[in-house]
Amino acid sequence: MSERIPRIKTGIEGLDILTGGGFPAGRTYLVAGGAGTGKTIMSLQYVYGGVRYGDSSVYVTIDESPDHILEDAHSIGWDLEKLIDENKLLMVEITPLFSDAMKIDADKILDELKGLISQVNARRLVIDPIAPLILRGMEMMDLMAAQMVVRNYIRRLIMGLDGFNVTTLATSEIPTGTNKLSRYGVEEFLASGVVVLGLRRMNGNFVRELYIRKMRGVNHSLNICNFVIQYGKGIVIPI
Numbered sequence: 001m002s003e004r005i006p007r008i009k010t011g012i013e014g015l016d017i018l019t020g021g022g023f024p025a026g027r028t029y030l031v032a033g034g035a036g037t038g039k040t041i042m043s044l045q046y047v048y049g050g051v052r053y054g055d056s057s058v059y060v061t062i063d064e065s066p067d068h069i070l071e072d073a074h075s076i077g078w079d080l081e082k083l084i085d086e087n088k089l090l091m092v093e094i095t096p097l098f099s100d101a102m103k104i105d106a107d108k109i110l111d112e113l114k115g116l117i118s119q120v121n122a123r124r125l126v127i128d129p130i131a132p133l134i135l136r137g138m139e140m141m142d143l144m145a146a147q148m149v150v151r152n153y154i155r156r157l158i159m160g161l162d163g164f165n166v167t168t169l170a171t172s173e174i175p176t177g178t179n180k181l182s183r184y185g186v187e188e189f190l191a192s193g194v195v196v197l198g199l200r201r202m203n204g205n206f207v208r209e210l211y212i213r214k215m216r217g218v219n220h221s222l223n224i225c226n227f228v229i230q231y232g233k234g235i236v237i238p239i
């Protein structure tokens with residue numbers, strides 16, 4: 001990739017410094033981290049910050065209601081309802097499309113996303129999270145088969161998204177207690193970039209940290225940066 005590819009500012013100042021000006025536009029990026037590490041807040045900041053650059057967004061949730069996400073945004077001081085009213089943001093829950101784990105249809109989801117994107121002329125897309133937590137209580141064999149289906153879905157989804165004219169952030173949960181980068185093991189290879197969020201134990205407390213694990217075509221920093229979540233600002237990386 002050459003430096004001719006335009007960059008999209010994430011709205012997270014420190015992150016834009018670490019990448020030397022933002023993410024290469026038009027591709028799909030993974031925000032990976034364990035539970036409560038700030039994946040949703042980073043995604044909300046990407047959308048909220050996009051307005052400053054004249055970008056509208058689609059925010060798709062799975063396994064969590066848009067109302068809860070709007071409340072999370074309020075707790076930071078961001079009024080997303082206003083953006084929805086102004087037609088700059090669409091928030092949609094697509095969990096019903098995953099009601100049967102064995103029949104997840106990437107093409108159907110891509111079609112749905114395409115329609116949503118054109119409704120608000122979105123340049124930014126968030127998928128939070130990229131895949132559902134697959135059904136619990138299944139037989140071991142079924143679980144493995146379901147994981148195959150989900151892997152396949154992720155592969156087709158990311159490839160399909162790259163054909164749309166949007167820059168996508170997709171969140172991916174890293175199961176607690178593993179040193180994996182993603183839940184299904186394919187997300188990090190398929191995405192054009194990966195930002196990893198985490199909590200590190202320090203002097204008996206936890207501190208938040210993030211690093212850029214990969215970003216194709218970008219001479220990015222590999223620093224592990226501490227960050228905080230602040231009212232009115234969201235993620236702040238002191239650099």
Ligand SMILES: Nc1ncnc2c1ncn2[C@@H]1O[C@H](COP(=O)(O)OP(=O)(O)OP(=O)(O)O)[C@@H](O)[C@H]1O
Pocket residue numbers: 033034035036037038039040041042072075076173229230231
């Ligand atoms: N208004 C706020 N001010 C400061 N910190 C906050 C605020 N709201 C949430 N947090 C912190 O951020 C964490 C949650 O961040 P977020 O919801 O983005 O995590 P997540 O990675 O999306 O989690 P999950 O895996 O459950 O979806 C909370 O656990 C809390 O520690």
Ligand SMILES: [Mg+2]
Pocket residue numbers: 039040041128
């Ligand atoms: Mg979340």
